[in-house]
Amino acid sequence: MRKGNGILMAKVEPGMEAMVDVYIFETTALLEQLDEILLRTEKANEFTEEDINEIFRIMHTVKGSSAMMGFENLQVLAHKGEDMFFIIRENPEKMTDVGFVYDLVFQMSDLFKAEIDMIQNDDNYEPTDFSDMLAKLEKGAKMLKGELDGIDIEEAAAAPEAEAQAAAPVAAAPDCTTVRVFFEDGCKMENIRAFMLINNVRESVDDVEIVSYVPDDIESNQDSANVIIDNGFLLSFRAPDPKAVFSAIENSLNVESYEVIDANARKEAEEAAAAAAAPAPAASAPAQQETVSAAEPAASTPAPAAPKPAEKPKNTEQKAPAAPSGGGKQSLISVNLQKLDQLHDIVGEIITTESMVISNPELEGLRLESFTKSARELRKLTADLQDTVMSIRMVPLTGPFQKMNRIVRDMKVKLNKDVELVIEGDTTEVDKSIVDNLNDPLMHLVRNCMDHGIEDNVEERIARGKPAKGTIKLSAMSSSGEVIITISDDGAGIDTDKVLAKAERSGLLMKPASEYTEREIQNMILLPGFSTNDVVTEYSGRGVGMDVVKSNLSKMGGSLTVESKKGEGTAFIIKIPLTLAIVDGMEIMVGDAEFTVPISVIKESFIVKREQILNDTKRGEMIMIRGVCYPMLRLNEKFGLYSEVNDIEDGIVLLIESENRGICLFADKLIGEQQVVVKPFPKYLSQYDIKGEGLSGCTIMGDGSISLIIDVNNLIGSH
Amino acid sequence: MDIKELFAKQEEMQRKTLNAKNEKESEITKVMTFYIGDQVYGIEIPSVIEIIGVPHITVVPGIPYYIKGIINVRSKVVPVIDMRSRFGKEEKEYTDRTNTIIIEEAGVSVGVIVDEVIGVIPVFQKNIANSPDRIGVNDNKFIKYLLEMPDGIKLVLDVAKLIYDGDIYLTDE
Known part of the structure; x- marks a missing residue:
């Protein structure tokens, strides 16, 4: 993930570098969630209202964050996707036989993934032109529109343009209060201030429900700042105690003034705002407005979705990783994998060092009762530590x-x-x-x-x-x-x-x-x-x-x-x-070299008599154990090591088995069982085929010496 | 005028004239020198991590004869190259004087076994000899440049080539 970022920085707006990783992470998670919903709904052959809203929300979030990062092509793509689901959301009951929607959205999600992959890995990232897909999506939207509403194509094409404005307006819900907020002149970034204002209200007032706000694209659209300057920022909310909200607004930064407006005045303002924000045919807006607001007033609140008690808990849970700004406390954090690897390495070193201390030769023969006791305690704790670190990576x-x-x-x-x-x-x-x-x-x-x-x-x-x-x-x-x-x-x-x-x-x-x-x-x-x-x-x-x-x-x-x-x-x-990093191994000596054989492959170890050895025609040795004939591999010969133990009766034989194939290894002696931390061979040696020789890595022993870990599969294969 | 200021000024001026005059004599880098056989070689100090004796070497099968195996340098596993055999000289038994120089280039560490480390010398532009064309190619590909010092010629090794071996691509694991 970190590979190309150093160079990528130049392509991202200054100040956003640190956000790229987060953006990639979040967007990928959202897209996966999208795929999952689509697969589920396609299987069930039914779009629930919740699903549609969820998809809409995902699109919206992707759109917003892409815009924030300056990936314009992705923003536009997400916008079109959002358009389509906007139409679906309007008429969910008619959303029955629209297989093409799935194909379109899947295609779109693939394009997104590919693009994100490029942003992540391609040092010379150039935005891809999505015009084909955009055209397809537009056509899809038109088809939906045509099918559902019977509106002709021109009108349908215009409708999505009006969507941003149309989605926001407030339902004629009577218990809803709307305020118009003006920020101080020249305070800059009015859209961000508005966003902060919303957060502030949410945080400081219990049970408040933000119904909607105009303009609704404050997160993604810089130009919305101008709309706010001209028309003020409209905020509709539902709260048991509106006064608390008013005081929260008063206490927000840079708020110049605010006024409570009634439904009629609001509508006017809205239309003005809509007209100012986009050259879209404002006439179609009111018509849209009613349908939308009647159908789903709350859902039109753009992401992050307000934590609404009415929403199903399962849904909120799904959202949690994707919308960290959504308020609720999180019990998950994301950690850089490198740091985890580092932690993991250190724990490995601690375990090695611990056995260096505890089985230090200088302690031999001493009666150290309390030392032994403390050492046992330490061993238990380090084992716990190791388990915990392992579980973090799981x-x-x-x-x-x-x-x-x-x-x-x-x-x-x-x-x-x-x-x-x-x-x-x-x-x-x-x-x-x-x-x-x-x-x-x-x-x-x-x-x-x-x-x-x-x-x-x-x-x-x-x-x-x-x-x-x-x-x-x-x-x-x-x-x-x-x-x-x-x-x-x-x-x-x-x-x-x-x-x-x-x-x-x-x-x-x-x-x-x-x-x-x-x-x-x-x-x-x-x-x-x-x-x-x-x-x-x-x-x-x-x-x-x-x-x-x-x-x-x-x-x-x-x-x-x-x-x-x-x-x-x-x-x-x-x-x-389950884990690659720590292996239960049996330590064996061959000459003055030490090897580790993973315990999991050792079937048994025994001393053989000379008579048990069978010689095949090519001077190879074999041994018959319980009716099965196994080839014998002398490790000193295999690895070209000098060993004084050459008589088969003097050494020890290990029967190892992997993937239904068995082989007997002949070594000088067994040292004992030990947990070892697997280290890969140094990078410099990766140009040589050590793996092919039957060694998978090495490990540092308690006394500082290096033991080579035998890779049983390769050893059997190479024999 | 304060006497201290005067001194400082004078020193400054001296340095300036010296620099202008001896542009060629400014120190470029430092080189650690060592023997391989009778010849003195050098490695630029920035590539040197540390110098140790010859620790216990664990033999690894399947690698060229001049890579003697791997060693444990403070919990890091490092391969060691015997320079005598790398340069086609006859191998010699390791003694107390034999040193392992741990060098690093682009995150890859390697230990090189040399007969004896001599010391560190500063390198000036004027010491760098005009190299014959043969330097840096074929058998001499490991040589970066020659140093002409009063006590003889020293061959400075190209650590990057030594580690990457000129033609071997290391995968980024």
């Missing part, structure tokens, strides 16, 4: 899971398959870095299920006794330090004959075809260069993908396996360690 999988909804939706339309996505256990929490890297693998797998898994023909499904509608299930659960994510479909399953034939053609077979087990064949689809799909579609079949998914996952220390039953469906199972 985020639920909801984000990447919800994104799949969108992919299923898009593909459903394109592939013409009726599929439902079922999500389970999306509240499972994993390390932030994992969540960030999970999007691509998940997307690939879901696409694979959509494209290859679910049958092309509904008849085929029905013939097998399955429901016509396909199901893709995305589930997550955590078990013993691992999170297990399953992506499964109830489709055709993997055709092992086809896979085998294809593998043979591609020359991927290592042994006679008849010797492969079903499971092995199924997992062949994860091999590089494999694709059963003969036709390359937009989504899959290019032969890249599954192996990329696999390597992406193994970068995170995770694994991918396939389980499939022909005719019943396929399941991809991802297993990822």
Whole structure:
């Protein structure tokens, strides 16, 4: 996120630099929320009033903040989107068969995301021209307008222009008080002062409800300052004690004078204001006005939405992260990830240092009762500290899971398959870095299920006794330090004959075809260069993908396996360690080098007799354990280290197993179990393939020496 | 006039004339010098983080022979390069005099093992020799410039090239 900002600054208005991150963060969150609402409503095939207002609010906020940051193209785009939902909001009851609205808004949201991505990452950011999309949106708005109101096109086009003014005016609600406020001459930035005034009123008076204000675009439109200078600032509110509000206004900064006006006078003022603010046909405003205000008087209050007790609590909760200025106290703060990483590193160092102190060789043989007691206490506390720091970095999988909804939706339309996505256990929490890297693998797998898994023909499904509608299930659960994510479909399953034939053609077979087990064949689809799909579609079949998914996952220390039953469906199972940074390891010595083997892969350790060793034809050693034959890997030979322990009976053998493959490692001796903080190899060494040698990183031991961490998957793979 | 002011003024004037006259003699940078074999090499001080002895080196497989492994410098894992073997000289056993110079360039730290650190010398423009064309290319790509000092010629190393190796792109992790 911080990558290009140094250079980006120049493009943002001076004084706004610090806001860019916040803007990107907020807008991204809003757009995700928008997607979520759209998906939900599309599924339910119903727009509730609440949804429409919510979307309208999102558009409005995006518009306002884009304008504030000076991203004009985004502002205009959001404005058009807002227009469209303005029309929908007017006539929610007629909002039934408008699938094109979804497509339009989804397209718009994609453009937004792409643009934000560019702002974030592109050092030479140039605003994109959205005129195509704008035209589409305008056309959409016209269609809506035409359908709903029967108003002809010219008029409809003009209507959105008037919207800003029309939305604001107050309903003829009798219990509503309106004041006209004038600010001191030359106090500057009247629009901001007005905004502050509103906040001030909200803060200082209980139970006040700001119904609306004119001009309503004080947050986003600099020109509104001039309107305020000319016509004053109109504020309508509902309060049990209007006097309190008046005194709040009096006490606000730079307020020159204010007057309470009645409904008629107000209307006049409004029209004047509307005329002054925009050259839009003011005549259409009053007509609009009535409908709007009657339908949704309160909702026309622009974001941040006033905390209104009548609003459903669920709704406010959703809003909380997006509208921090909305008043209510927040129990969430956003923290720079770098700082968290730093904290995390320091905790790692503390744990290392702690064991340096507690198991200091100078203490050996001493009777230190109270020291031992305090040391135990300290260890408990540092363990707590470590857990807490870990939990800070833990985020639920909801984000990447919800994104799949969108992919299923898009593909459903394109592939013409009726599929439902079922999500389970999306509240499972994993390390932030994992969540960030999970999007691509998940997307690939879901696409694979959509494209290859679910049958092309509904008849085929029905013939097998399955429901016509396909199901893709995305589930997550955590078990013993691992999170297990399953992506499964109830489709055709993997055709092992086809896979085998294809593998043979591609020359991927290592042994006679008849010797492969079903499971092995199924997992062949994860091999590089494999694709059963003969036709390359937009989504899959290019032969890249599954192996990329696999390597992406193994970068995170995770694994991918396939389980499939022909005719019943396929399941991809991802297993990822909950955290990457701290590993329970077994320390072993080879020569004078120390290695760490993750405990999770060690099945057993034992001393072998010479007779147990089998020699294969290539001078390789093997050992038979409970009827299974495992290859033996001498670590000193593997890593080119000098060791005095060469007799297999003198050292120790560790049986390790990962991804259903096992291997025996021969080391000099075991030192013991220890929690270690994983450090990556220095950057300078990243040009060499140390990973390929079977080492995933290193760790600093209590005595300051460095231990290398064995990467079991690569070690087995390279053997 | 105050005597102090007078002194200050005089000093100032002296400095000015000196500067004008010896533009070529102003100090550009400082260089840390060390032996690799019989030859004196140097590294510009801004690149030097610290000098230590030769700590325990952890051997890492899969890297070139001249990178001896990784060391722990105050909880930071740093790779070490043996300069003798980097420059194709015969390797020598490390002694008490052998030093590891920790250098850093663009956030990447590397330790270089040299025979013996000599000291720090100031560098003036006049000391920088007109380099032959061969400096900075091929075998001499690690050499930034030559220094002609009264006690002999010193080769100043180009730390950036040493770390980035001239042709290897480091990914930004």
